[in-house]
Amino acid sequence: MHSSEAFTRTESDLLPVLEELRRHEPIFHRPEFASDSAGFEQMMAPDYWEVGASGRRYSRDFILHTLEQNPPVDADAAGWQTSDHQCRRLSPDTYLFTYxxxxGERLTRRxxxxxxxxxxxxxxxxQGTIVSAEEENVAPSKS
Structure with missing residues (x-):
């Protein structure tokens, strides 16, 4: 077992939540869930923030402005692929979803x-973190 596998197992009772969240990711790139400013605003909590793959921190307002100026691409149409989906319950109504x-050639953990x-x-x-070429093959088991 890789050392990372112990941290990434989804409990069986969370599999329905995992599947539901899997359909929402990557965030901002699923037009069936949000495709305009109102949809994105509804999707983000008022105190939402993120850390980009660059390490920069971004506020909700900054992300909304960016999405308005540069409409996101559809992940499926762009050929993006997700894998290693995992879910953990943080509280009764809050979950950590990782993948x-x-x-293309860029690989990130989200x-x-x-x-x-x-x-x-x-x-x-x-949060998005760029995966180096050396780390690319060190991944948890597939879900």
């Missing part, structure tokens, strides 16, 4: 904190 995203509310899923936090 690996391949965008982590999103989601909260289930009566109005649907909301994103609290997101």
């Amino acid at each position: 690996t995203l391949r965008q 982590a999103t904190i989601w909260r289930k509310s009566p109005g649907g899923w909301q994103i609290l936090y997101h």
